Amino acid sequence: MSTITADEAVVTPVQIGFWSRARKVGVGLAAAGLLATVLFGALATSQTVRFTLSDDAQGASLRINGTVGAIFFGLIATAAGFAMLAEKWFTWLLGLGIVGFLLSFLCWQISDAPDGQNFMPLVNIVRGTFLLAVPLIFGALAGVLCERSGVVNVAIEGQLLMGAFAGALVGTMAASAWVGLIAAAIGGALVSLLLAVFTIRYLVDQVVMGIVLNLLVLGVTGFLYERLMQTDQAKYNEPPKFGNWEIPLLKEIPVIGPALFQTNLFLYLALILVAVIHVGLFRTRWGLRTRAVGEHPTAADTLGVRVLAVRYRNVLLAGAVAGIGGASYTLLLYSFTKNMINGKGFIALAALIFGRWSPTGALLAALFFGFADQLGVYLGAISSIIPGQFLAMLPYLATILAVAGLVGRVRAPAADGKPYIKG
Structure with a gap:
């Protein structure tokens, strides 16, 4: 039998993976x-x-x-x-x-650019980036809460839309933006309740159920919009709006100050939720149990963790978070219109993947998407030859690259999308 000498055992860099x-x-x-x-x-x-x-x-x-x-x-x-x-x-x-x-x-x-337009107003760009990213941050956080628990949340679109609708309807009828905000959270949680019951209790395919819920919410809100809001706009679809909240001194910081510390309640709330959920997931017992349920539910069950209860609780919480994100449309900028979310829930889902199922990663991914949208608006304003549709593709191309592993390993929680049947 032949032997291998020490010289023959040397491996070149190419052999051990030079092209890392x-x-x-x-x-x-x-x-x-x-x-x-x-x-x-x-x-x-x-x-x-x-x-x-x-x-x-x-x-x-x-x-x-x-x-x-x-x-x-x-x-x-x-x-x-x-x-x-x-x-x-x-x-x-x-x-x-x-x-x-x-x-x-x-x-x-x-x-x-044409004469007189050879400048980029950085304050407007940063402010627009944060504003466009707000619903995406809430939607991506809703995805983090669900998928870290092992439940795929494709229903973010429906949760955002129900939040926008409930916020507009109840906020108008109660003449209170705060009441509308609470109603939006409840509306999103109701959509999540359906997701939880059918996927956790009855083991319906989670992706299919999410798509069904999106279509259900689209139909219900569209029907009620035509029957109520269109017939009497003043009574059902003119919600009061939240104004901007300023933080003294911090708002004087160049560029970042006016955009980040002279803004609306929803952005402050989104940033606070990112911090709270991040600390909760990685520094508390609730977070440890959530991650255990999302990775190894059987092992968590043997240690006394109530797997199904954790999933129910987190899915409902996710729906409330997404509902608040939907309210940022109707309690901040617009009146409700049919299908006004227009795919933002799926963009939030992409931000979740791009952010590697992490609250801070989801925040950065949402800001990247928001910047791409704002850049498209800016280039359109200076009559750029670059089509806006091309710029709209960039975040999705980046997400594909991220999922492909070219900018780092991307792995969903091991039990994500897998139903758990208690033995």
Whole structure:
């Protein structure tokens, strides 16, 4: 029998996986940076690009030549990509590369805008990002609460829509935004109750049940909208609105202050819930039991955890959270209209996946989606040649990349979507 010498046992870097995830992403980022440097640098004009620190063209601003900026930021993205080949500081370098690529793109777009529009109001961009992300944050948190417990929540769309409807209807009839907010939470919880009963008690397929509930809520709210709200708008569909709440001193912080500390109740509540749910999941006994039920329900049951009770409780709580998110439409900006959520529940579900089933990850993913929407609005305002539909695709493409594992391993809780039958 032949033996293997010490020299023959040496494994080359390629054999042990030279093309690791970090290096693959680094090469891709470097290629994107080079593309930005060459293409955006060639297309950009020499117009001065301004990133204003106020919400208009006046006041302090950061200025750079359009062509120089496109090339400079493209080179930063390229350098970040090559630096990732060393397999160190993956997250920071990836973030730097993405920001560099984005700024290179913006230097091209803003420099090519019509005269008088060669600026980006950073306060408006940040404020719009947070505002558009609010319902997504609530929806994604609802998904975290459910799926960490082992229940797939495809019904986020219906929970948001019922919250918007209940908030508008009850808030108008009670002439109170606070009463409308409570009604929205109850409405979302009722949708979750149906999800919990049919999937936990009767073991109906969770994905199918979520889709059925979305269609049910769409039909019920549409019917009541036509029969009540359309016939008497003043009586049923003119809810009072929450105003902006200001935090002294903090609102004076440049860019972030006016957007984050001079805003509405829903954004404050969303950020508080992110912190509370994160601490609850990873620092409390409730969180430990929730995660145990979502990962190994049989083992949790043998230790005395009431698996079904935990799932019922968390699914109901998730519905209340999503209902409040739906109320952000009707108690903040608009009157209720049919199907006004328009797919935001599914975007929240994508944010949940992109955020790796974590409250803080879901928050960052929701902000990314909100920024993509706000960027589309801004580019439309400066008559960009980039179609808005293309920009709307970007968050979904990023989600696909995340699920594919190119920006990190993404794994749902082990028992997610699996019914539990107590032995």
